[in-house]
Amino acid sequence: MSTNEERYLNLLSNTFPTVADAAAEIINLEAILNLPKGTEHFLADIHGEHEAFIHILKNASGNIKRKVGEIFGNTIRDSEKKELCTLIYYPEQKLELIRAVEQDIDDWYRITIHQLVKVCREMSSKYTRSKVRKSLPEEFSYIIEELLHERSDDQDKAAYVAVIVDTIITTGRADDFIIAICKVIHRLAIDQLHILGDIYDRGPGAHIILDTLRQYHSWDIQWGNHDVLWMGASAGNDACICNVLRLSLRYANLVTLEEGYGINLVPLATFALDTYGNDPCTEFIPILLKDSKIDEKNKQLIAKMHKAISIIQFKQEAAIFHRRKEWKMEDRCLLEHIDFEKGTCTIDGKSYPMNSCNFPTIDPADPSALTPEETLLMKKLHHSFRISEKLRKHIRTILSHGCMYNICNQNLLFHASIPLNADGTLKDVEIMGEKYAGRELMSFIGQLVRAAFQNDTPDETKQYAKDYFLYLWCGKDSPLFDKSKMATFERYFLSDKDTYKEDKGYYFLLRDSAEVCDRILDAFGIVGDNRHIINGHVPVHASKGENPIKAGGRLMVIDGGFSEAYHSETGIAGYTLVYHSRGFQLVQHEPFTSTRDAIERGKDIKSTTQIVEMSTHRMLVADTDKGAELREQIEDLKLLLYAYRHGIIKERRN
Structure with missing residues (x-):
């Protein structure tokens, strides 16, 4: 045994000080290896659609609804199953509605608690008692654990279980208990959440999504192009700040900026009115979604702000493109290619007439130079982004939970x-x-x-x-x-x-080739028969017959268009992917109406599940990356046992 091995085993002996401790841990880890693998949930391109995102987290892409159907079958009506699912998804809000109409609330509590315990028991079946225990809320930990492991159909224990439930009700804790056990069901339904990029832009609730993720038990993110744009803005890149503002104004989505991050847009509005007050800014009229409540006056103001920041953006980008000549992007400094007298722009040697040529802040002799007023405005906007504590906190969260790619259980994850x-x-x-x-x-x-x-x-x-x-x-x-x-x-x-x-780059042109996908997987060191690439970024046009499964099953594209802006283009409202112990299921979602509809009318997202790939055997923890880690730990513990039994290291008995 080498000196380094002996040093490592001495450190390990601090955690497992005796033969009995080390042996017990080996037994525990060997048992865990033979449990079914946890369920992984893949989402991409959420684009600020916080209500749909939160609902899909709550229903686990239909996994909870499927489990409720399997557990209760024909023993309760479909309407009762739907009510139970809605309660699981939104316990606080649903309880308020039920208390207002239920005539015998104690009886309802009694029936519902037994139903929820059945669902929770099924969800917990693939985990160790230790892991389940860690997911339980402290105030109800003992009670839930007792109910999960005692069956009411056992005559010897029926009275015991009934008394526990009755006592929960008589002590006035039924609502709190139901809320707690519903949250445990959420926690156990998904073991690991993978976000394949683009939390930001278009929808109004990116900040709400990140607040939700900060409380989520286990997740990772592979950064998307819209995420790095906001990261750049937070880091102080003025061109990124302009792009963030332009995109928000393009979709008349100012909620994330103003309410989410406290970005002060008054200086931009004032500048836009002063500079473009008489300009109709036709090209910059915002894209309004169906539920938009913006009146004509505000729409015109947003259009002027939109134009103002767009012109500044082109100038700020030009400054960086000239500074980084090695990028070979100076041809994108298009303000410098405008003939202001003729009203044309030259691109790749060809002149094109411009729709409008009203540029009061552009000096034809130096088109990319900021005016003093634009310089002052950018200082104010830069300061506003840099001092936003909540934005900084959310960017730190994205940094700590993510990177450009991830490899997990023979799957290569990246955004684009x-x-x-x-x-x-x-x-x-x-x-x-x-x-x-x-x-x-x-x-x-x-x-x-x-x-x-x-x-x-x-x-x-x-x-x-x-x-x-x-x-x-x-x-x-x-x-x-x-x-x-x-x-x-x-x-x-x-x-x-x-x-x-x-x-499009060659990746998008060649990604349907199994050979190309295999070459990429080889380059990332991913081996095995069931390896895959999973990414998003490009909406899948399901209405035109496009298949999200490509390259003979090696590649899965799960951006089906969460954002409302994509719905008419894609014909659906997004794909999610579920990878459980029996294989992959791709879930195609119809548009989500609203959280209110889900709570009051039980309107779940209508989803269609497609079997992508089923395993010939039920996958165990032993078949996963976690299983490989556990086997290494087992080998280390066996080596520690050897060291104890041969006197190389002494046991640390009290």
């Missing part, structure tokens, strides 16, 4: 793409004078993103890292964009739709 060459090989991407591809590229970008927030990062590296957020957002070889260009300027100012074309 892996840059490829035309032949499907991994593309070398240059960053700070060095070239990276595949896993090395994704890892280095993750390090660079974190460098922007670390106090000990050298100034030159920190400035590059801040600038790089813009490249991640719109750079040709960015794994989060991977297109020829972002045609924002063209869509606003040019009517020729040929200029809107954004050529």
